[in-house]
Amino acid sequence: xxxxxxxxxxxxxxxxxxxxxxxxxxxxxxxxIGPPPQGFGHSRKxxxxxxxxxxxxxxxxxxxxxxxVGGVASMVVGLMPISVDQTIGEATWNQMVPAEKRCxxxxxxxxxxxxxxxxxxxxxxxxxxxxxxIDAPEVNAFALPGGFIAVHSGLLEKAxxxxxVAAVLAHEIHHVTERHGLRRIAGQLGLFAxxxxxxxxxxxxxMTGIAVSLAGNAYSRDQESEADALGHALLVKANIDPAxxxxxxxxxxxxxxxxxxxxxxHPGSDERATLARERGGLDGAPRTLPTPDGVRCR
Ligand SMILES: [Zn+2]
Numbered sequence: 003x004x005x006x007x008x009x010x011x012x013x014x015x016x017x018x019x020x021x022x023x024x025x026x027x028x029x030x031x032x033x034x035i036g037p038p039p040q041g042f043g044h045s046r047k048x049x050x051x052x053x054x055x056x057x058x059x060x061x062x063x064x065x066x067x068x069x070x071v072g073g074v075a076s077m078v079v080g081l082m083p084i085s086v087d088q089t090i091g092e093a094t095w096n097q098m099v100p101a102e103k104r105c106x107x108x109x110x111x112x113x114x115x116x117x118x119x120x121x122x123x124x125x126x127x128x129x130x131x132x133x134x135x136i137d138a139p140e141v142n143a144f145a146l147p148g149g150f151i152a153v154h155s156g157l158l159e160k161a162x163x164x165x166x167v168a169a170v171l172a173h174e175i176h177h178v179t180e181r182h183g184l185r186r187i188a189g190q191l192g193l194f195a196x197x198x199x200x201x202x203x204x205x206x207x208x209m210t211g212i213a214v215s216l217a218g219n220a221y222s223r224d225q226e227s228e229a230d231a232l233g234h235a236l237l238v239k240a241n242i243d244p245a246x247x248x249x250x251x252x253x254x255x256x257x258x259x260x261x262x263x264x265x266x267x268h269p270g271s272d273e274r275a276t277l278a279r280e281r282g283g284l285d286g287a288p289r290t291l292p293t294p295d296g297v298r299c300r
Pocket of ligand 1: 173177221226229
């Protein structure tokens with residue numbers, strides 16, 4: 003949950019610059035011939051990996067055909083280090099969730115963090131998560147690449163149990179872990195910029211711009227279904243009653259005219275509630291979560 007240092011991350015991208023992997027100049031006449039500078043062997047290995055990555059991408063391109071460039075670019079995401087998600091996510095987060103948009107009562111963030119804690123604990127993977135509560139009346143939440151998750155205060159008002167809030171958070175956590183945002187960005191960027199990102203030459207400005215422009219759009223049907231299914235599994239793993247997912251979708255379905263794009267995605271809320279019920283519940287007694295009743299934003 004700690005904030006990341008963007009300076010360190012930009013340094014790590016610089017080190018992936020292919021020009022940094024070139025062998026040193028030949029020694030001057032009379033200069034002692036010694037072992038190559040430290041890290042040279044590592045750089046050669048890295049260059050081989052990068053060339054391998056490019057070859058793999060080219061194979062994918064031939065295999066997929068030009069018409070599938072967007073899809074291939076999305077597949078390239080699997081070759082990108084998690085630091086790409088974090089760098090783009092942090093820059094987007096700073097634009098979309100500035101301090102003046104957040105709830106000023108610390109109880110709101112403390113509540114979301116308390117509900118998220120068992121989910122984050124149950125999650126096994128390399129992502130870390132940062133949460134915020136935005137002062138906004140819509141029933142909404144969204145995730146940015148790299149583990150940044152924002153909840154609108156309107157969602158805390160609408161939800162009737164901690165399990166419903168946990169269901170939304172579990173869903174958003176899996177948009178992060180499955181890198182759904184980065185896949186959409188890669189698809190928009192096109193193949194060659196995505197290859198640049200694989201090689202560490204991240205065009206942060208254009209990727210962040212796309213991330214901000216995409217943030218108001220719905221994910222694909224497959225991405226929503228995947229986040230629902232994995233979110234349900236994470237709730238069960240965290241010993242949280244997953245029935246909250248179904249009851250929250252019931253609530254969304256009942257008020258769908260007012261539901262914003264980020265949550266009113268296909269499949270429809272009623273269909274998602276049915277699927278959530280079909281996935282079943284917990285065998286034992288669930289963990290008790292605090293309710294959002296009375297959690298103030300300001
Ligand atoms: Zn979603």
